[in-house]
Amino acid sequence: xxxCRADIxxxxxxxRSFGLRLLDLAESVRAGLFPARFSVWTPYLYxxxxxxxxxxxxxxxxxxAETSLHVLNRATFRPDPAYTLANYAAVLSKPVYLxxxxxxxxxxxxxxxxxxxxxxxxAYFLVRTPHARLRRFLLVALFLxxxxxxxxxxxxWLIVLGKQGLLNAALAAIGLGPVSLIYTYGGVVxxxxxxxLPFAVLxxxxxxxxxxxxxELASHGLGATPWRTFRHIVLPLARPGLxxxxxxxxxxxxxxxxxxxxxxxxxxxxxxxxxxxxFFQLSDAGMGAAxxxxxxxxxxxxxxxxxxxxxxxTLGHGAQQDAGxxx
Amino acid sequence: xxxxxxxxxxxxxKAQGGDAAEPMVxxxxxxxxxxxxxxxxxxxxxxxxxxxxxxxxxxxxxxxTLLRMIAGFIEPTAGEIWIHGRPVGDLPPYRRSIGMVFxxxxxxxxxxxxxxxxxxxxxxxFPRDEIGERVAxxxxxxxxxxxxxxxxxxLSGGQQQRVAIARALVFEPDLLLLDEPLAALDRKLRQxxxxxxxxxxxxxxVTTINVTHDQREALVMSDRIMVMDAGRVQQMAVPETLYHxxxxxxxxxxxxxxxxxxxxxxxxxxxxARIRIGERLVEGRMADPGIAAGTAVEAAVRAERLRIFDxxxxxxxETLEAEILEVVFEGERLVYSxxxxxxxxxxxxxxxxDPLRHRTHRPGERVRLGWRSSDLMIFRADPDTTRTAGQPxxxxxxx
Numbered sequence: 001x002x003x004c005r006a007d008i009x010x011x012x013x014x015x016r017s018f019g020l021r022l023l024d025l026a027e028s029v030r031a032g033l034f035p036a037r038f039s040v041w042t043p044y045l046y047x048x049x050x051x052x053x054x055x056x057x058x059x060x061x062x063x064x065a066e067t068s069l070h071v072l073n074r075a076t077f078r079p080d081p082a083y084t085l086a087n088y089a090a091v092l093s094k095p096v097y098l099x100x101x102x103x104x105x106x107x108x109x110x111x112x113x114x115x116x117x118x119x120x121x122x123a124y125f126l127v128r129t130p131h132a133r134l135r136r137f138l139l140v141a142l143f144l145x146x147x148x149x150x151x152x153x154x155x156x157w158l159i160v161l162g163k164q165g166l167l168n169a170a171l172a173a174i175g176l177g178p179v180s181l182i183y184t185y186g187g188v189v190x191x192x193x194x195x196x197l198p199f200a201v202l203x204x205x206x207x208x209x210x211x212x213x214x215x216e217l218a219s220h221g222l223g224a225t226p227w228r229t230f231r232h233i234v235l236p237l238a239r240p241g242l243x244x245x246x247x248x249x250x251x252x253x254x255x256x257x258x259x260x261x262x263x264x265x266x267x268x269x270x271x272x273x274x275x276x277x278x279f280f281q282l283s284d285a286g287m288g289a290a291x292x293x294x295x296x297x298x299x300x301x302x303x304x305x306x307x308x309x310x311x312x313x314t315l316g317h318g319a320q321q322d323a324g325x326x327x
Numbered sequence: 328x329x330x331x332x333x334x335x336x337x338x339x340x341k342a343q344g345g346d347a348a349e350p351m352v353x354x355x356x357x358x359x360x361x362x363x364x365x366x367x368x369x370x371x372x373x374x375x376x377x378x379x380x381x382x383x384x385x386x387x388x389x390x391x392t393l394l395r396m397i398a399g400f401i402e403p404t405a406g407e408i409w410i411h412g413r414p415v416g417d418l419p420p421y422r423r424s425i426g427m428v429f430x431x432x433x434x435x436x437x438x439x440x441x442x443x444x445x446x447x448x449x450x451x452x453f454p455r456d457e458i459g460e461r462v463a464x465x466x467x468x469x470x471x472x473x474x475x476x477x478x479x480x481x482l483s484g485g486q487q488q489r490v491a492i493a494r495a496l497v498f499e500p501d502l503l504l505l506d507e508p509l510a511a512l513d514r515k516l517r518q519x520x521x522x523x524x525x526x527x528x529x530x531x532x533v534t535t536i537n538v539t540h541d542q543r544e545a546l547v548m549s550d551r552i553m554v555m556d557a558g559r560v561q562q563m564a565v566p567e568t569l570y571h572x573x574x575x576x577x578x579x580x581x582x583x584x585x586x587x588x589x590x591x592x593x594x595x596x597x598x599x600a601r602i603r604i605g606e607r608l609v610e611g612r613m614a615d616p617g618i619a620a621g622t623a624v625e626a627a628v629r630a631e632r633l634r635i636f637d638x639x640x641x642x643x644x645e646t647l648e649a650e651i652l653e654v655v656f657e658g659e660r661l662v663y664s665x666x667x668x669x670x671x672x673x674x675x676x677x678x679x680x681d682p683l684r685h686r687t688h689r690p691g692e693r694v695r696l697g698w699r700s701s702d703l704m705i706f707r708a709d710p711d712t713t714r715t716a717g718q719p720x721x722x723x724x725x726x
Contacts, residue, residue, distance in 0.1 A: 217400055218433035220420040222447035223498065232446070236437045 061296070068289035072282075079286055087290035097274065097291070101298070104270040107185070108253040111192045115249050116242060118193065119200035123241075124234075126201065127208045146198040154262035157191050158182055183265030191263045192253055199252065200245040207241020208234075243310050250306075251299050271295045349412045351376045351501060351534040352397070357406030358558075359392050366392045368558040369406070374536070374551075379528055381537045381545040383581070384555035390538045391506060393555070397536065398504055399423050411501045421450070426495030426533075427504040430511070432487055434479045440490045441466065441475030447498045465493040468527060485516050492527060503528070505537040509544065521547050542582050546570065554578050575615060576625055576706040584630035584662075586675050589708065592622045600705055602626060605671030609645050611703030623708045630662070632702040633677035635688070636695045646697040649675060651688050661687065665694065 070079035071086045091097045126138045145153060160166045161181040168178045181187045211234060219229040235242075257272035264270075269277075271291060278288030350373040359367040367389040374380050382390040395401040397408055399420035408415050415423050426447075435443050441462050448458045466475050469489035479487060488508060495503055505524070509517045525548050528535050539545055545552045546566045553563040554577070561581075562574045573579035580587065590604040595618065601610050602624055611626050618624060636646060649665035652674065661679040666672055675696065679685055688694055 212431065212433060214429045214431055214433040215435060217420070218427065218429055219435075219446075219450075220400075221398055221425060221427040222494065223421050223450040224446075225421055228450060232450075233435060237435075 061293075064289045064292055067285050068293050070286045072284040072286055077283060087286045088294070090287065091290050091294055100269055100271055100274050101294075103185070103268070104254055105298070107189055107192070107270070108250050110189050111196060111253045112246050112250045114189070114193045115196040115200045116204075116246060119197055119204055119245065120238075120242075122197070123201045123204035123208055127205055128213070142198050142201055145194070150195055150258045151262065153195060154191055154259055157187070157194075157263060161187065182263060183267060185264075185268050187263045188260050188268050188270075191259045192256060195259065196249045196252060200249055203245040203248060204238065204241040207238050207244070211237045239310065243306060247303050247306050250302060254299050254302070255295065350374055351378075351411060352536070353409040354393075354397070355407045355409070357393070357396060357403045357408060359389070359396060359401065360404045365558050367396070367403075370555075370558075370560055372553060372560065372563055374534060376534055377532045379525070379535045379537065379548060379550045380553060381539060381549040381551070382553045382555055383539060383542060383545040384561075385581070386540055388555045389558040390540075390555050394504055394506055394536060394538045397502070398425055398427050424501040425504055426498065426500040426502070427506065428488075428491045428495050428508040430507045432491040432508060434487060434491055434494070436479050439476050439478055440471060440482060440486075443479065443490055444475075444493045444497050447494060451498055453498075461497055465497045468496075468530070469493045484512060485520060488512070488520055489523075492524065496527070496531060496533060499531075499533075501534065503533045503535040505535065507538055507540075510539070510541070517541075517544070518547075524548065546582075554581060556581075573614065573627075573704065576627065576708070579614070579627045579704060579706060584676060584678070586628050586630060586633070586673075586677075588626040588628070588670060588673055590624055590626055592618055592620050592624055592705075595620055599700075602705060605667075605669055605673070607647065607669050609703060610700040611705045612701050614704040615707045618705065618707055625706050625708045627704045627706060628675075628698055628702055630676045631678045631680060632698050633675060633696050634698070635677075635679075635685075636697045639695075640697050643699055643701075644697045645700050645703070646695050649694055649696050651690050651692045651694060653690060654687065663688065665696065667696070 067079070068087055069083045069085070070081065071084055072078075073080045122138070122142070126135060126142075129135050129138075148156075158165070162168070163178060163180070163182075165182075167181070171177070171179065181190070215233060215237070216229055219233045220226070224232065254270075255272055256270055257276065260268050260270040260273055261276075264273075272295070275288045275291045275295070278284045278291060352372075352374040354370055354372050357367060357370045358365065370389075370393060372380075382393060384390045392401060396403050397410075399415065399418060399422075403416070410423060410425070435446065438446070444462045444465055445458050448461060453461070462475065466472055469492060471486060471489050471493070474482065474486065477486075479490070482490065491508060509520050509524075512520060521544055524537075537544075537548060549566055551563060552566055552569050554561040554569065556577050562569060562578045564572075569578065570582055573582065576587070579585050588604045590602040592600050593603050593608060594601040595613075598613055599610060600613050600618065601608055604626060609626070614627075615624075636644075639646065647667050647669055649667040651663060651665050653664040655662040655664075659680075661682045662676060663679065664674055664676050666674055677696065679687075
């Protein structure tokens with residue numbers, strides 16, 4: 001190593017020492033970044049970047065919490081300096097906000113249910129098909145809309161389902177009246193299910209891959225019909241994937257903005273839309289922040305509840321109780 | 328479709344119900360073609376009730392495909408399979424009365440050992456009391472008393488094997504199928520479990536079909552062995568017959584440590600022939616019938632049938648001079664390789680099964696080797712079966 005350094009610094013004496021020092025510096029940086037031996041604390045060092053990024057988010061959240069404690073002074077259109085819980089009281093007492101929250105939560109339940117129902121067979125087929133070409137087709141079909149982004153897809157739905165859309169044109173051709181599917185609650189749910197499907201399939205596929213095919217064959221051989229094999233073997237073993245997919249779809253739905261904005265047509269707002277309105281239509285930052293905090297608490301509560309019910313361990317490996325196997 | 332099959336099965340079973348000689352399994356001209364590959368070719372056999380059959384063969388010989396067709400996981404391209412007098416062609420696996428133990432065991436990881444064993448009973452609608460009683464009885468049978476509440480990953484490899492076999496047997500199926508469940512175990516545990524499977528099988532008297540590529544396992548466990556190669560049955564017989572009287576070169580090479588000597592038939596007698604190997608003319612037993620003079624053959628002699636003689640032995644023995652090339656110490660026995668010049672420099676391997684009573688010969692020493700002429704088996708030299716793949720393990724020492 002030494003001789004190598006000396007060879008590089010071929011100039012004058014001061015040049016050489018400068019080169020050596022530079023190399024020493026590089027060496028110490030390298031040793032710091034890639035130590036030959038880990039001290040006990042080194043692994044924690046690697047957590048730092050992620051912690052920093054999440055930490056900034058936490059600072060933002062604290063800032064938002066602070067904002068939420070000031071009501072808007074309607075005379076000056078500036079936040080009142082006095083601290084108050086009036087915004088939260090308004091959120092929890094005004095029927096318009098309660099309705100929005102209930103609608104959002106119910107939509108999230110519907111979307112999660114329908115998405116898992118559709119994603120499960122898709123993921124199962126994707127994992128189990130012996131034909132590589134079919135598997136590739138299924139993956140591409142899954143990713144194609146995934147790549148388009150939510151706004152473009154929502155507009156796509158408008159074209160298909162709109163008053164003069166493809167669906168109504170087809171219905172008119174067979175003599176059926178126009179149906180309004182856009183700007184409805186159902187339309188928002190439909191759009192969201194389609195948007196969430198790839199997420200759910202991608203989260204379910206690894207969980208299903210982890211179930212050996214022989215286990216299903218064994219179940220058949222032991223006298224279980226395909227349906228009972230699904231109920232007693234596949235479903236319990238797929239639970240980690242179902243929980244992960246369910247939690248992700250639920251939280252993404254409950255915090256969604258674009259789909260209710262475009263497909264809902266202003267009449268089917270979610271909490272995120274109400275937050276947007278509070279900030280940018282009413283300029284009531286305090287109310288917007290209060291809604292945001294409530295939404296964050298609500299989503300966190302649901303996730304915590306889901307993990308509490310099925311156990312965080314399910315995300316590791318499926319060592320959980322099987323409800324269907326009690327004797 | 329299954330309903331239809333069942334009805335047919337019921338009528339046939341009734342029609343043949345009185346026939347006590349009806350075998351437990353009958354396989355008739357069963358073939359399976361995967362695209363262009365004929366995995367199983369017109370396999371025919373029957374198996375009587377209570378028998379233990381092992382299907383033995385190298386990997387890719389079609390033995391697992393055949394087993395899975397009997398289980399109902401794969402549909403035959405042609406032929407018919409009967410279990411307990413019923414044609415099962417239209418029955419899905421869960422309607423056939425079979426217990427199967429898979430290579431990777433396929434235990435249900437989200438259940439305890441007892442729940443695994445109870446599973447087939449629950450699926451078959453057994454009453455609750457009987458399920459509890461039977462699970463306890465079968466846990467005892469496989470010597471897992473007190474471990475029923477353990478989860479699968481809390482059990483050792485051998486204990487998991489026991490759960491798998493209990494699960495396959497607890498509903499008292501007509502037929503037990505073993506798809507190489509012992510292959511993944513280490514040697515010692517494997518030998519222990521071979522005897523254990525055999526004990527349980529004898530105790531219950533359940534008809535069993537085992538699949539393996541391990542000749543020792545086949546010889547130890549089976550009442551009958553069926554050797555398969557390239558999708559075809561090569562020979563089906565009791566272990567002793569299969570070992571001592573192989574019907575073709577493949578079977579002779581697949582079981583045991585066998586020397587093959589290429590030669591040409593000189594003279595044919597009744598069940599015997601004289602063949603020319605190198606510059607020698609030796610007598611042997613015709614294992615393949617109908618070989619005429621002038622045919623290219625391969626003579627086979629088992630390594631344990633060759634012996635070293637200090638003096639010329641009596642009548643009925645053939646001898647030749649050979650030079651020791653190598654001695655391999657295997658603990659309880661020595662395995663020698665020796666070159667026989669008069670046999671056209673063929674290398675012979677032979678075994679000293681009792682090395683403490685004999686002097687160990689060193690490489691370079693010249694010895695007189697002898698064998699009984701009835702121990703020399705003469706096979707037709709089939710270009711298809713003279714490949715080395717027929718002889719697993721130990722083959723690598725050969726120059």
